[in-house]
Amino acid sequence: MSAPKKVVLAYSGGLDTSIILKWLQTEYRCEVVTFTADLGQGEELEPARAKAEMLGIAPSNIYIEDVREEFVRDFVFPMFRANALYEGLYLLGTSIARPLISKRLVEIAHETGADAVAHGATGKGNDQVRFELSAYALDPAIKVIAPWREWDLTSRTKLLEFAEAHQIPIAKNKRGEAPFSVDANLLHTSSEGRVLEDPGQEAPDYVYQRVTRPEEAPDAPEMVEIAFEKGDAVAINGEAMSPATILTRLNELGGKHGIGILDLVENRFVGMKSRGVYETPGGTILLEAHRGIEQITLDSGAGHLKDWLMPRYAELIYNGFWFSPEREMLQAAIDKSQEHVTGTVRVKLYKGSARTVARWSDHSLYSEAHVTFEEDAGAYDQKDAEGFIRLNALRLKLLATRNAKFK
Amino acid sequence: MSAPKKVVLAYSGGLDTSIILKWLQTEYRCEVVTFTADLGQGEELEPARAKAEMLGIAPSNIYIEDVREEFVRDFVFPMFRANALYEGLYLLGTSIARPLISKRLVEIAHETGADAVAHGATGKGNDQVRFELSAYALDPAIKVIAPWREWDLTSRTKLLEFAEAHQIPIAKNKRGEAPFSVDANLLHTSSEGRVLEDPGQEAPDYVYQRVTRPEEAPDAPEMVEIAFEKGDAVAINGEAMSPATILTRLNELGGKHGIGILDLVENRFVGMKSRGVYETPGGTILLEAHRGIEQITLDSGAGHLKDWLMPRYAELIYNGFWFSPEREMLQAAIDKSQEHVTGTVRVKLYKGSARTVARWSDHSLYSEAHVTFEEDAGAYDQKDAEGFIRLNALRLKLLATRNAKFK
Amino acid sequence: MSAPKKVVLAYSGGLDTSIILKWLQTEYRCEVVTFTADLGQGEELEPARAKAEMLGIAPSNIYIEDVREEFVRDFVFPMFRANALYEGLYLLGTSIARPLISKRLVEIAHETGADAVAHGATGKGNDQVRFELSAYALDPAIKVIAPWREWDLTSRTKLLEFAEAHQIPIAKNKRGEAPFSVDANLLHTSSEGRVLEDPGQEAPDYVYQRVTRPEEAPDAPEMVEIAFEKGDAVAINGEAMSPATILTRLNELGGKHGIGILDLVENRFVGMKSRGVYETPGGTILLEAHRGIEQITLDSGAGHLKDWLMPRYAELIYNGFWFSPEREMLQAAIDKSQEHVTGTVRVKLYKGSARTVARWSDHSLYSEAHVTFEEDAGAYDQKDAEGFIRLNALRLKLLATRNAKFK
Amino acid sequence: MSAPKKVVLAYSGGLDTSIILKWLQTEYRCEVVTFTADLGQGEELEPARAKAEMLGIAPSNIYIEDVREEFVRDFVFPMFRANALYEGLYLLGTSIARPLISKRLVEIAHETGADAVAHGATGKGNDQVRFELSAYALDPAIKVIAPWREWDLTSRTKLLEFAEAHQIPIAKNKRGEAPFSVDANLLHTSSEGRVLEDPGQEAPDYVYQRVTRPEEAPDAPEMVEIAFEKGDAVAINGEAMSPATILTRLNELGGKHGIGILDLVENRFVGMKSRGVYETPGGTILLEAHRGIEQITLDSGAGHLKDWLMPRYAELIYNGFWFSPEREMLQAAIDKSQEHVTGTVRVKLYKGSARTVARWSDHSLYSEAHVTFEEDAGAYDQKDAEGFIRLNALRLKLLATRNAKFK
Numbered sequence A, B, C, D: 001m002s003a004p005k006k007v008v009l010a011y012s013g014g015l016d017t018s019i020i021l022k023w024l025q026t027e028y029r030c031e032v033v034t035f036t037a038d039l040g041q042g043e044e045l046e047p048a049r050a051k052a053e054m055l056g057i058a059p060s061n062i063y064i065e066d067v068r069e070e071f072v073r074d075f076v077f078p079m080f081r082a083n084a085l086y087e088g089l090y091l092l093g094t095s096i097a098r099p100l101i102s103k104r105l106v107e108i109a110h111e112t113g114a115d116a117v118a119h120g121a122t123g124k125g126n127d128q129v130r131f132e133l134s135a136y137a138l139d140p141a142i143k144v145i146a147p148w149r150e151w152d153l154t155s156r157t158k159l160l161e162f163a164e165a166h167q168i169p170i171a172k173n174k175r176g177e178a179p180f181s182v183d184a185n186l187l188h189t190s191s192e193g194r195v196l197e198d199p200g201q202e203a204p205d206y207v208y209q210r211v212t213r214p215e216e217a218p219d220a221p222e223m224v225e226i227a228f229e230k231g232d233a234v235a236i237n238g239e240a241m242s243p244a245t246i247l248t249r250l251n252e253l254g255g256k257h258g259i260g261i262l263d264l265v266e267n268r269f270v271g272m273k274s275r276g277v278y279e280t281p282g283g284t285i286l287l288e289a290h291r292g293i294e295q296i297t298l299d300s301g302a303g304h305l306k307d308w309l310m311p312r313y314a315e316l317i318y319n320g321f322w323f324s325p326e327r328e329m330l331q332a333a334i335d336k337s338q339e340h341v342t343g344t345v346r347v348k349l350y351k352g353s354a355r356t357v358a359r360w361s362d363h364s365l366y367s368e369a370h371v372t373f374e375e376d377a378g379a380y381d382q383k384d385a386e387g388f389i390r391l392n393a394l395r396l397k398l399l400a401t402r403n404a405k406f407k
Helices: A015-028 A046-054 A068-081 A098-112 A127-138 A156-165 A243-256 A281-297 A300-319 A325-337 A383-404 B015-028 B046-054 B068-081 B098-112 B127-138 B156-165 B243-256 B281-297 B300-319 B325-337 B383-404 C015-028 C046-054 C068-081 C098-112 C127-138 C156-165 C243-256 C281-297 C300-319 C325-337 C383-404 D015-028 D046-054 D068-081 D098-112 D127-138 D156-165 D243-256 D281-297 D300-319 D325-337 D383-404
Strands: A006-010 A031-038 A062-066 A116-118 A143-145 A181-184 A189-192 A222-229 A232-236 A261-267 A273-279 A343-350 A353-360 B006-010 B031-038 B062-066 B116-118 B143-145 B181-184 B189-192 B222-229 B232-236 B261-267 B273-279 B343-350 B353-360 C006-010 C031-038 C062-066 C116-118 C143-145 C181-184 C189-192 C222-229 C232-236 C261-267 C273-279 C343-350 C353-360 D006-010 D031-038 D062-066 D116-118 D143-145 D181-184 D189-192 D222-229 D232-236 D261-267 D273-279 D343-350 D353-360
Touching (some): A006 A098, A015 A031, A015 A156, A031 A046, A031 A098, A046 A062, A068 A098, A068 A232, A068 A243, A098 A127, A127 A143, A127 A300, A127 B383, A222 A243, A222 A281, A232 A281, A243 A281, A261 B300, A281 B261, A300 B300, A300 C325, A383 B127, A383 D383, B006 B015, B015 B031, B031 B098, B046 B062, B062 B098, B068 B232, B068 B243, B068 B281, B068 B325, B098 B116, B098 B127, B127 B143, B127 B300, B222 B243, B232 B243, B243 B343, B281 B343, B300 B325, B300 D300, B300 D325, B325 D300, C015 C031, C031 C046, C046 C062, C068 C098, C068 C232, C068 C281, C068 C325, C098 C127, C127 C143, C127 C300, C222 C243, C222 C281, C232 C281, C243 C281, C243 C343, C261 D300, C261 D353, C281 C343, C300 C325, C300 D300, D006 D015, D015 D031, D062 D098, D068 D098, D098 D116, D098 D127, D127 D143, D222 D243, D222 D281, D232 D243, D232 D281, D243 D281, D243 D343, D281 D343, D300 D325
Parallel strands (some): A006 A031, A006 A116, A031 A062, B006 B031, C006 C031, C006 C116, C031 C062, C116 C143, D006 D031, D031 D062, D116 D143
Antiparallel strands (some): A181 A189, A261 A273, B181 B189, B222 B232, B222 B343, B261 B273, B343 B353, C181 C189, C343 C353, D189 D273, D261 D273, D343 D353
């Protein structure tokens, strides 16, 4: 790979990406463009602008954007249509944000004539894969720079020395190692590393930053009603809202009631197991509610097909293949199923759990006439069941007869 | 089908199966053998003996058995190795009991020279299918009698008239319709029908019979440690126990802490949607713990294959195909994966939720050496990630290059 | 089911459906509408009109239609995009025609105010299921009449007696039993029954009606070039043609060269095994060619997903679920994959086999630059493979280390 | 990776692996052990011994073994139980041989105290992955040396110079580039590269080395009867034979009749497409026959599950994951299905095609009594089909009713 001339850096404004910024300038003598996105991580973005300017980035090379609506509308919601869970439990909060960042990095590269993008993910994790597969899928000629895999700043001491040598301000609380590493966006906060590295030790309480401990959540349950149209949430308690507003509001509710915490050991794409603590308050409610509305509006054939496709879909997103033809094929199938997933679900929130307690819809497939214990006025002929069972049993009978010959 | 001469009836001792007993005698003039099983439903069995005798069954034709250990060891535990959930949420508590009952019905038919078995499931539900597919798979020549699909006792009034005409005692509280229908065993209690028939109405509190309402559960969380060997739970808090004892103990813990309640609209095999309330206290803890121990002892390739097979496996059990070659094939694959699923999980129980907070095992695949944020002494070369990503990206680059030609 | 007032009958003009026509008139005293479709079965349709008139059908109640283009365009081609094979071998020639016939039956019922449709399939086969599931999916209120499951004309003798009693003309060669039963359309000819009922006996030569015996096919191979656009064949040897014309032309070529014969024992949806002989000359070439063009234009992620979905897709069509949400979901995924399946394939036809020998496309993903044994000018860095392998091996190494502890 | 001290080399005796042998000695100054296996590639092995000795290998370090029986019994036959085809067409002839070679390399390393193994696969292909994943799975501490990824002998000229400089004899016909590259074993011969690199150009006739061109095959068809026990072929034309003998005999038959040639563009695991010509004469017959015997002895539930698992199974083998827990899980499921796959198949061989024409078995599930067009003496009640269809249709009717509301 020839040296990059102009690099778009995913820049948070924090110490690490500031070091990367300076390292890119010194290592490659290249022009740096910074991209700082508001994904709902809950931090002010303007300080990133000031810091970038201080580090010598031209104002026209500083991109700061609020991408929360795009994030929820085009990434989070399509994923939730699939009821996606990685390894049965993980709501993919980090995984789903990476392709959007890469998409903007590549677009900004094209706008600014940059030939490379750079990110601050390490060489051990999944995020490097997600960033880079997305970037290559969107621009096969783009260069991707992953400083953590390249440089020799392999210890905290060396990083701080580099920062000092290049006049990068170091906040007091950044002098020592953080007790764990955090990633946050509108969908979730994840924590991993250091104090969490032994999966046989419980995570200390201070790891949980976003969700109230269930023990401290309100003593009274709270009901929330979520309305869906074609598989996407569109209103809360009767009030229509934009996608990001909905997720924000569900985060408030879930956070208050201790909902969506997960302590997980998962399998990284790069081959190792890692332990993380995830807080996904709004997403956990949303998944529960989406399942609730599908229960009455989705046909069993469609639902069972979705259940069967889901693990593969979730794995693709986890592994970084959002921008792949197979993810798009699965999305086409999933989206096709959501045409009538319209209606309202009531979810009960209480001290760590979110449970569907009622759901209704004009699009309901539930037929009280068929299922009732009362007289059904001929909706269903119980005699039909006999033929149904007998033909389903036919092959089993033939098998049993055959097998008996060889016992 | 020629008329049966001797019938083995799945007999609870309750009013409905007593009516069936008498109906079989009067309709077919056949000898009736009763089979009453203790599956952990929490009822005394001896009254069933007295009642059968009173209805004219010869003592040698009355079978009363405690099958709880067989139920958990040979049915529940194998199913939990798969992390089976039907439609994402249902723990299959009724589905998994039916094949065992059918197996004993057929075995008793063979022991007593009976040519038929009979059950009390209606023509609208899944249980008729499960009973009958199992029976036919175990004895292709057996006759199966499903009185609810045959007789003309199609109203409560007619049933009571029949009972009175045949001196079947009717408990006072059975005169009226029950407000909902219940099935129970060691794994779960399910409720459905009547007051639950509108899925847009919340289930009334009195439906929940087995699990404390989360709001009334203890204010202090409780930890439980579950040890596994080859995928099966073998000890609780360090004390080795038999399978049924383990599930009983987990039921007590879960019931106390409000764990395992589910309000679900599901798709029946016979083609309609139905709404049920399930209480699966011990099973919910067991599933959480099993996932917890798999997180550190199961390889990702094995785990992802299991995730992919699971929905099909669960559907087979739900639909009544426990005794089918494809369920046995899937079981062989699943069991193969459990050879090292050995270790201990700590689960926190609190007001409706059960969450893994720690897990450890001599069989752990988790490598702190690989995952650590600290120096890893060469366990992992971050440079490897570059090649890994580049080759995973190769096809995406070729795609992007091709697709760009046609934009 | 109340008695039908007006019935649309799938009418071939042959003896069996003429008997059904008359039986409907006499049994239900209902008005009959006949629908006779040209699906490419190779028979004149006008005699069916004359016969229907002779049997008392009003001219305005006689529908005779050439649906070949619709059949190939809307049913055969979408299915071939999936490379669908049932049980590894069967090209689904009968299965794919049934939903089209049902669709027209229901549409004609709506046009003519009929309340029922009727078909001539027996109670043992798959076709009854396909006809009826399609009809119910398109009109849930329609009545479906399947005379073979209802009437008492259960022997050849009784059928002929009924025909004679009702002045239905009987061709001389219809007096005796046919030695086997045939279904034909533009995609295939199938034969089953009687002389084919022992799968341990070879099918006699006279069963093969459409494809030249390979031993009698030309001694010289013939090449054919098939062009595809977005997954559908659009031209043969450079000449653009309509869908039905393409299949007709491929049938001629395949029939001439002995291609597409299959002797199969398959599993019917109704639970039994049956043996059939299939002749699918054009379809066999088309499948081979479609695979050939996908080889260079379809990405591996998309292709492997298709391979994984295909058996389920084929099973749905075989079982009669063409008009089901899950088939439509799978179709959406498959169609999404075909956007660049455009290019040309050369297939060699010779004495029973059709083999792709060359394929080329502007949309090709094949990169000679990457794969070449020669210098590749940096297109591919072989060093990348090391990291790729090492990270793919990581979990296997951790497993081996763990497992070694317990040996 | 520290330098290896003693290396076991997969050694063919040819020029390339002789260069590798010498390069290992000179580059690492390490002791070399050679392993030469007879996998049925059709070459004498003793010349490899002489050549190894000439290159300075101690006789005790020269391993020459006939592994044909192990190859067919433990690798080929288990794979054929799955009817494995990669990308719909490829019989995996190269893929299935690699794990066996790696297994022996690692075993010999353990016997001889070697710390490394080496292979002659290039950095662009799949074989490097297969060799190395297998080696790491069997010994996580083993070093693997892949000279083609390491050395600077990147052109034919340099290789020949190195050979001359080290007194490695060069056969006259090895001076120039071979027109294509070949791999062979008892299952297949594959050819790729150079003259085959343009998939739009037909492969020249001289590429086909093992199978007679169909045009030149005998004009008379030949029948062969293959007997199976539990899914494995055990006899040909009534004569019991060992696994390798069976495959050898089928190769002779298939080769004579022009069977098993395939011109394929496939997707390599490392991300690129490549074009290969495969000749798999015996394997093609074996697959056809195995399917034939499964048709009558395998239940549809088992068969459809196998069809669904197969693409994943084949992909695992293609990608080099033979020694992985997920391949072993799938194998457990597949093997479970084969318990009654016992019986005999007659296959007709003629000018390039192998077709099942008859099959019979004491374990047959085919029931003429059920399927017959004649009177079936009550084996099957056609009325059952009505209930079967009506319940299968129920959800489709509910869907149609719902959907109609929104049109």
